[in-house]
Amino acid sequence: MRKKSFSLMVVPHDKSPIHNVTLSFPWILASVAIFVLSLSFFVYCTVGYYRKSTRTSEMKRLRAENTRLLKRVKEIESNLAQLRTEMEKLAEENDELRTVMDLPQIDPDVRMMGIGGLLLGSGNTILSSPAEAYAEKVELDIDQLLRQAKLEKTSFEEIRKKFLAQRERLDHTPSIIPAVGYLSSGFGWRKDPFTRRRAFHYGVDISGQHGTPVYATADGRVRKVQYLPRTFGKLVVVDHGYGYETVYAHLSRITVRRGQSVKRGEKIGEMGNTGRSTGTHLHYEVKVNGRPVNPLRFFYAQTYVGS
Ligand SMILES: [Zn+2]
The missing domain is CATH 1.10.8 (Helicase, Ruva Protein; domain 3)
Incomplete structure (x- = not known):
């Protein structure tokens, strides 16, 4: 079998002699192979480096983001x-x-x-x-x-x-003094001003001027408007709910109707001397579940309306 070979002639442009190189086929093959391998290796390295650097910058970015x-x-x-x-x-x-x-x-x-x-x-x-x-x-x-x-x-x-x-x-709890005046009689045993006998006084008497306004001492509904000439005279009873009831007696004038809703401090009448009374005063009672209690215990505010 005849070996294939090539001649490579190098012809310089000056007067130097021509070089003639004879290349055998396997040699060419080997050269090409080496070239291709080198190129591949170069490409591999370049891509690898590029990838690595990309990854590094991505890592940096992520790390910064994380921070x-x-x-x-x-x-x-x-x-x-x-x-x-x-x-x-x-x-x-x-x-x-x-x-x-x-x-x-x-x-x-x-x-x-x-x-x-x-x-x-x-x-x-x-x-x-x-x-x-x-x-x-x-x-x-x-x-x-x-x-x-x-x-x-x-x-x-x-x-x-x-x-x-x-x-x-x-x-709805009685808590104010119902009228301006002075306390002329307290709650409890006393000598009855009419009979001069010992008798229990179920409220307090507040003496003052005829016509002094009398106020409801808590929110409620007027339960009774009456005239009892032999006892309480002109009388108002207010039901406050929660077991509370207040009584206002001896009034000269009543300014509310039965069934009417009233607010604390609302005028219900005027002080007078009607019924069994010896002078102008308000007889005021507070009842809890029907039992009269000392109204002084309910003068929380210690003030009159408007004062
Ligand atoms: Zn009285």
Whole structure:
């Protein structure tokens, strides 16, 4: 078999002699192979380097982003800490109001159940990244705060309800002095001004000028408007509900009708000397569940209307 070979002639442009190189086929083959391999290796290295550098910059970017996110999560965490402080103040206020309103304190266990919850997390914080761990903590904190907010809200609603009910009751509890004047006779045993015998006086007498306005001492409804010439004279009885009733006697004039609703401080009549009376005065009684009690105990405000 004849060996294939090529001649490579190098012809210089000056007068130098021509070089003649004879190349055998296997030699060419080997050269081409080496060239191709070198090229491949070069391409492989270049691509590898490029990839690596891309990956490195991506890593850098992600790391920077991670740092930024971690910082933000930490910021959120510190905001949450402030929120928690505010929530603590609300809880304290809640407790105070519950004490004032005579409501039982929130059971500490209930409150802990309401605000606890750190144990309920996935607990995988050791394996997760710092940012993830922080995010998880923030999540738990928010969850906890939400539950506490609900708890405090429910309690505030309870306080509000009780307060409104109490205010309603207070509005219907006799609490002011019904007329301007001076106390001429108290509640209890005394010498009857007519018979001079010992007798129980079921109210207080407030003496004053004829025509002095007489006021309802609490919200209620006029139950009785009567004229009893031998006893109470011109009489008004107001039913306040909650077992309270007030009696205003010896009036010179009555300015309300039976069944009429009255507010505390609303004028119901004028002071007079009607019925069994020795001088211009108001006979005022407070009854609790039908039993007369000392009206002085109900002069909470210690003030007259309008003074
Ligand atoms: Zn009297």
